[in-house]
Amino acid sequence: AQKVTQAQTEISVVEKEDVTLDCVYETRDTTYYLFWYKQPPSGELVFLIRRNSFDEQNEISGRYSWNFQKSTSSFNFTITASQVVDSAVYFCALSRINTGGFKTIFGAGTRLFVKA
Amino acid sequence: ETGVTQSPTHLIKTRGQQVTLRCSSQSGHNTVSWYQQALGQGPQFIFQYYREEENGRGNFPPRFSGLQFPNYSSELNVNALELDDSALYLCASSFRGGSGYTFGSGTRLTVV
Numbered sequence: 001a002q003k004v005t006q007a008q009t010e011i012s013v014v015e016k017e018d019v020t021l022d023c024v025y026e027t028r029d030t031t032y033y034l035f036w037y038k039q040p041p042s043g044e045l046v047f048l049i050r051r052n053s054f055d056e057q058n059e060i061s062g063r064y065s066w067n068f069q070k071s072t073s074s075f076n077f078t079i080t081a082s083q084v085v086d087s088a089v090y091f092c093a094l095s096r097i098n099t100g101g102f103k104t105i106f107g108a109g110t111r112l113f114v115k116a
Numbered sequence: 117e118t119g120v121t122q123s124p125t126h127l128i129k130t131r132g133q134q135v136t137l138r139c140s141s142q143s144g145h146n147t148v149s150w151y152q153q154a155l156g157q158g159p160q161f162i163f164q165y166y167r168e169e170e171n172g173r174g175n176f177p178p179r180f181s182g183l184q185f186p187n188y189s190s191e192l193n194v195n196a197l198e199l200d201d202s203a204l205y206l207c208a209s210s211f212r213g214g215s216g217y218t219f220g221s222g223t224r225l226t227v228v
Contacts, residue, residue: 106158
């Protein structure tokens, strides 16, 4: 069975602080995709990153960085120098690679509050 | 390039009624998936359509059904609405063989 756990329900930080959102996943598949999405109050899910299971290189994109560790089944997301506009719910997700029934499993989300 | 659009944005229905939600896929995308997101939870996969056929289904009863049209737009139909069906319904389109979704802003359904 596939499962995504985001143990942090809510995180509150002050602007300019760094914050890390944790994600742990379970899957029996040897190849899979991992995602992070942002959901602002407007409701739409905004794609942030996709990582293939065979690519364990960490990635940095501006203030965002991702640490994928297959050995611990974790895919953590760090925001550096947080801003008020980063306030949203963040979801980690897992899906099989391009099989019939492209089903993505989402975690329960972490609500991030960034205070000015 | 247009994104995914969903209609209506909000809807209130009475228990036992039927509802149809609509989704227009992003240009160039041929696969559409529907998700249910209850308050405070992550989205739950309902089903996916590719070439007008259901191509995968989550743990939802048969009263949840869908359609995909030749232009890749889609409908989600829910019969015999229950109070627990109250949720945000998200549509996502993708290109089969690709790896990521584009999500719409969702339809907020309230069943009273």
